[in-house]
Amino acid sequence: MQPDTGIIAAAMGLILSGNADLIEIVGLSLRVTLSAVILSCAIGLPLGAAVGAWRFPGRGVLAVLLNALMGLPPVVVGLAVYLMLSASGPFGPLRLLYTPTAMIIAQTILVTPIVAALTRQAIEDLQSEYGEQFASLGVGPVRRLSALLWDARVGLLTVALAGFGRAVAEVGAVMIVGGNINHVTRVMTTTIALETSKGNLQLALALGVVLLGLALVVNAAVMAVRGVSARAAHA
């Protein structure tokens, strides 16, 4: 099949002209995704590090659970968050359903296990190297955790990147809890799905190009930071 050059040209025109709708959708996508990634790292990094570095009853079960939760189906998470936030749910009075906050919550639930599970593996590997030295120095459990997280920082950047990739590409859960409401909860992925179903391929294609571009830029930026940090610490 021949590519429709007219559609591609129109999509490029939308991007280059700085279309207001496009910018709004991209801005909301970034806000939701970055908020979810920051929250997931705030929870997942210490959680994963604790499971990787500390020995406590149930640690093995928790490690298996975190690994299993990495494959959470987004629509199931969307449904669960929907039920919690709907008017009859326990958090209904907060009136969060169909808001960007609901989308951030759903994405955080999806991304946190990824960050935690990958962090656990990275920290466990480093702990096996540092363990005897830390024990010899008498390093306490909290300091051990912070030191391991700091020394694993280069690898953990990639972990955060994996979380970003999952969040920015997510569509099922944010569609359910956000509702894809124009000018309120419409993000890149949900717009692409909607506009494609309507046959408006210019906007869908333009957003697809932006989404890919964003993924490339973020990856390149993180890899650059990773390279500099790795040289500095020789990790």
Added chain:
Amino acid sequence: MRDLSDPLRPVPGSQSPAAAPILETRGLGYDAGGRVLIDGLDLTIRPCRRTVVLGANGAGKSLALRLMHGLMRPARGEVLWQGKPLDRQARAAQAMVFQRPVMLRRSVRANLRFALVVHGFAGRERALREARALEQARLTDLAHRPARVLSGGEQQRLALARALATEPRILFLDEPTASLDPASTHAVETLIDAAHAAGITIVLVTHDLGQARRLGDDVIFLHAGQVAETGPAARVLTAPSSGPARAWIDGRLYFDPTP
């Protein structure tokens, strides 16, 4: 490291054999995978002396060191620090340097700082100790380099300086020069000598007979997880009385006569 001008510091090597031990093990035993690795180990480490632990591979030298340092829990027996069970306070007075130095993914200075912070040093005192440790290890020019890019000898000097910066009373060394060239070995031995001169008790595991002769005051010779022979280095290394020690010192492979 302790100030050599401190009039209260113990004079190295001045402790008589009858001096109260700084560390003892009683009936120490450790098993792994259904095998007895160490059994009935009664060791005495005298203060301010350099005790060299010798023996063939698998004799239990490194394991004994880890048990004495409290890195591992014995299956049987106990470790006594100045007559009392090894506790957190006693462990804070100990330091250990491993065969393969563990370098944090930080600069040389930050590696030293980490150990000092853990031991509660802060501010000016910490900065002073950092500077002194760098100088003693001859690493001042490399202070800002990532520790993991140093050569093997430099890394081992840093590991020693890091251990000594916390001012331990006893320093355990597990084959610290096993993979070093003669020049690096000499540099490490110089640091060990300085630590001993500052009154720090040294317990050194080595396979190097020359090093045992250069650094040892007392010798513990282990064989198959038990003490084969122990005594002053001058005697054990020249006229050993046990078969395993004699065979090892003569450079022969020891054939276990037990059926």
